[in-house]
Amino acid sequence: MKTAASLEDLIESLRCLPGVGPRSAQRMAYHLLQRDHAGAQRLANSLACALQHIRHCEKCNNFTEEIVCELCRSQRRDPVLLCVGEMPADLRMMDQAHCNKGQVFGLMGRPPPLGRIIA
DSSP states (O other): OOOOHHHHHHHHHHTTSTTOOHHHHHHHHHHHHHHOHHHHHHHHHHHHHHHHHOEEOTTTOOEESSSSOHHHHOTTSEEEEEEEESSHHHHHHHHHTTOOOEEEEEOSSOOOOGGGOOO
């Protein structure tokens, strides 16, 4: 039996998520279509809205709807200190844990090992 093209596209689209293989993507697609139309619509709307409004902060690379994020606008941050994180999720976690009083910066990925940098 041939699967509908739009269903195949949905399954392939879900596979872009980390840790989601073909079987998991298929289960998610069928769940959304069979049991959770409202959840599927909310997911579609939220993703469309995020893609339209979310950008990178000009100072730290964090995700924000503003030009400069709330972390960078905060007056309680020590401008002499800088804490570097791998991803925006790391910056958020450090802020929630109150373990950093300085400015932050997100690398947007893992840097290469120092031994592999060629100058």
